[in-house]
Amino acid sequence: MATHAGGLSTGTSAVRVRDLHRSFNKAGGVLNGLDLDIARGEFVALIGRSGSGKSTLLRAMAGLDRDVAGHGSVRVPRQVSVVFQDSRLLPWRRVLENVTFGMRGRAAAEKGRQALAEVGLEGRERAWPHELSGGEQQRAALARSLVREPELLLADEPFGALDALTRIRMHVLLRRLCEAHRPAVLLVTHDVDEAIVLADRVIVLDDGVVRSDIRIDLTGRRSQADPRFAALRTRLLAELGVEDDHDTSLAETYGKKAAS
């Protein structure tokens, strides 16, 4: 497995966010002066509690926040692809037509076919989106993103709606695809394990700023059995304000109850 060199090998960054502010109302900002750099080909996972501004940041980078008040600078590459939590396949287009949606030229169909083969959907080109399972739909959505050869891939909880087994398969697939195409990636997720398995760096967002920025130095296969994996997990959960150990937290809860 290729090592994730991340930003170390490249001098210029793919993404540069400086002093980004965004707010939906006057009461308080969602993003409060956020700074973020992502190197070319680097895989960054963004975690944080609900309302910490993860999606707002992603939408700002995708250019989907026209109506949101704020200031600050965001620099992203020209070719950006977005993967949403739902596959967003147009139900009236067959799978291949969805993958090549918006692409021109005769080469488009051939590229689309290759992308579908890459995500393991060979032979399903003529299927309607409804005929695919949830995991297959999301794979088609991945193919649609990658066929455009993005320099930056923005993924907003792309596996959030999938079952646990499908999710594991998608992790393997996404890692393989990213190693082959080397886009910079920003993955928004709720799932700490997912972040550790996939990312070169995990960024914890809190109250609209980067609370911590943790490099994942696991080499080789990333296994939850690895003690370093467990250590990272505990640390990230602590950053999110969650106790990792169920037994401990249960004991504490009951202990407190007994005491009171």
Add this chain to the structure above:
Amino acid sequence: MTTVQERATVAPRRGDRVDERVVRRRLGPGKRIPFGFWIGPVLLVGLWALASATGALDPRTMSEPWTVVSTARDLIESGRLQENLVTSAVRAGLGLALGVAAGTALAVVSGLSRVGESVVDGPVQIKRSIPSLALIPLLILWLGIGEEMKVITIALGVAVPIYIHTHNGLRTIEHKYGELAETIGIGRTAFVRAVVLPGAMPGFLLGLRFAVNAALLSLVVVEQLNATSGIGHMITLASNYGQTDVIVVGLVVYAALGLLADGAVRIIERKALTWRRTLEG
């Protein structure tokens, strides 16, 4: 599309000790009768024939079925029926085409831009509350009693359901598809072609089915106003002479037109919404 499930294979035999469960009594309507649709109409025609044959039904009130059949044959042989049918079909077709074009164009203008909606939607909603047929006196004053008035009346009746349903179809296209198109970076024209029009298609086709009915309704009315040709004219004339057989032939033709048009829309629906059919079943 019956939802009642048959379980003939597990029906118990009397005295069968293995199968001791209680087989439930069926409360639903049960199995579909083959060709069940036709039983009622055939019964009605039979009753009609019986009443005519026994003299219970006065021929002046209603002609005998066989008279109607022979009248139809005469009308076809003389070419009168075909001639009137073509006139009526052309009228209805022209009005339908005009109304569909106008309704769709208005719906797209009002569905795609807020300015368009502000300008178009109000007048159409107001027009909607006035039955098209109520406008006939005004249309006669403006356009006379010729073909223009007839076609325009039909078109007005058609445009409203097309507009309402297409507009609704456009507005209920999920916002997320628009967002996707934005991130993919396609232009407005491509967006309309790839997302808006196919997304509004189910609404449009529903509108089309209502529109076909509206066209026929308007056709019947305008053809009884000073018409000199058409199925409606034939019926009006027959009414003056007390020819119930001709009236019945005319009504049968109207029914056939209606069924044919509805069938045509269903076929279009099936072709255009393949992606949806797989979803449904």
